[in-house]
Amino acid sequence: MKRFTFKSLLQSSGWNDNVTVVVDENGRISELLENTDDKGEIIQGYAIPGFQNAHSHAFQYAMAGRAEQHQNPDDSDDFWGWRETMYQLALSITPEDLYSIAKDLYSEMLRNGYTQVAEFHYVHHQPDGRPYPNLAEMGEALLKASRDTGIKITLIPIFYQKGGFGKAPNDRQRRFISENVEDYRKLLDATIEVAEKYPLANVAIGIHSMRGVDPQDIVKVAKEFPQDLPFHIHIAEQLKEIEDSIAFLGKRPVEWMLENVAMNHRFHLVHASHLTEKETEGIAKSGANVVLCPSTEGNLGDGIFPLINFQKLGGKWSIGTDSHIGLNPMEELRILDYGQRLISHKRNIMIGNGFNDSGRYAIHQATLAGRKAMNNFEETYFKVGADFDACVIAAEHPTLANEDKSNLASRIVYSSDSSMVKCVFVRGRLMVVV
Ligand SMILES: [Zn+2]
Structure with missing residues (x-):
């Protein structure tokens, strides 16, 4: 089991700063914990679905x-x-x-x-x-x-x-x-x-x-x-x-x-x-x-x-x-x-x-x-039981620092470049770090 906590995670209901993703040995999300003390690896990034x-x-x-x-x-x-x-x-x-x-x-x-x-x-x-x-x-x-x-x-x-x-x-x-x-x-x-x-x-x-x-x-x-x-x-x-x-x-x-x-x-x-x-x-x-x-x-x-x-x-x-x-x-x-x-x-x-x-x-x-x-009909962005696949955008980038959450998704879509992708997760595996 691994745990990852992000500066914020884009869930289907919106951004959530307090959620920790628990990933099992098969790369699936086994739990989404709110406000837990054991946050695992903390990543200074905004995680959105891969x-x-x-x-x-x-x-x-x-x-x-x-x-x-x-x-x-x-x-x-x-x-x-x-x-x-x-x-x-x-x-x-x-x-x-x-x-x-x-x-x-x-x-x-x-x-x-x-x-x-x-x-x-x-x-x-x-x-x-x-x-x-x-x-x-x-x-x-x-x-x-x-x-x-x-x-x-x-x-x-x-x-x-x-x-x-x-x-x-x-x-x-x-x-x-x-x-x-x-x-x-x-x-x-x-x-x-x-x-x-x-x-x-x-x-x-x-x-x-x-x-x-x-x-x-x-x-x-x-x-x-x-x-x-x-x-x-x-x-x-x-x-x-x-x-x-x-x-x-x-x-x-x-x-x-x-x-x-x-x-x-x-x-x-x-x-x-x-x-x-x-x-x-x-x-x-x-x-x-x-x-x-x-x-x-x-x-x-x-x-x-x-x-x-x-x-x-x-x-x-x-x-x-x-x-x-x-x-x-x-x-x-x-x-x-x-x-x-x-x-x-x-x-x-x-x-x-x-x-x-x-x-x-x-x-x-x-x-x-x-x-x-891809034959995947899951509509929830991050769901317990699903593979943990995510794209993580660098939160420390000047364009995104202190960004209001209500503008954050558009700031990412309209003002980012590929250098701002901090890492990705594919089936729970951390794939790229820049
Ligand atoms: Zn073609």
């Missing part, structure tokens, strides 16, 4: 900042040009490369306050496109990186089948492809089997995108695959994708999903940048969640998600770092908020759940929907 990184492609960390060169000094680029650079990288990496990239990345995620990552993993096969003898060889490289750094992982082996709506895959996509639902089932089963050896891991289901899988196969996977696993899908990220969807299906991607798939709380729609009001309402009403990746969406010129309307309808959202051009959860929340402020000409647009404070609301949404993306 951040959930609900969308990651680990290998893309190797190209962060490397797709900003101008092919021609007078020409701009777009998502589809960036994708070609990404394909070149995807064709070159070995399982050993992926392990070392992911190890660096996950260490940095921990340093920034993330305690769990959802890995949207689609580089499955050998460079020539043949499957590895262990179908989950590349996925296991990610599991090893999680084990060796100490971050929890939800590994999502991705079903990727097409080169576009109704199009055969192109040769540069050969490492990603499962030809049919049966092949994807084998990949998922192999991933589930290998993940059982890694105590920090679990598995979810994922479809690359509407353009990446035959629509009827999306329906099959949604209906026939395990119903107790989260279901992740990239959707409506780029305008061209909407146009191609209308040309092929006569429907916009989200419109089609709402009509053909019984979406609920286990669905996580990544990006959903381009929505009609009806689609926004449809997602919120279905209970499906949206995963927003503001630094990547900005970097790729995707578009801006209609957050204000979605919130009014009670929609649920989490954050992810996707291509890892940025790795700071506070920065993701700020970019998300500021994008909305810039297009609406309003302030304090982060509204909902009864909070009268933008920072508290942002942490709440990102935590709860982020946990769901």
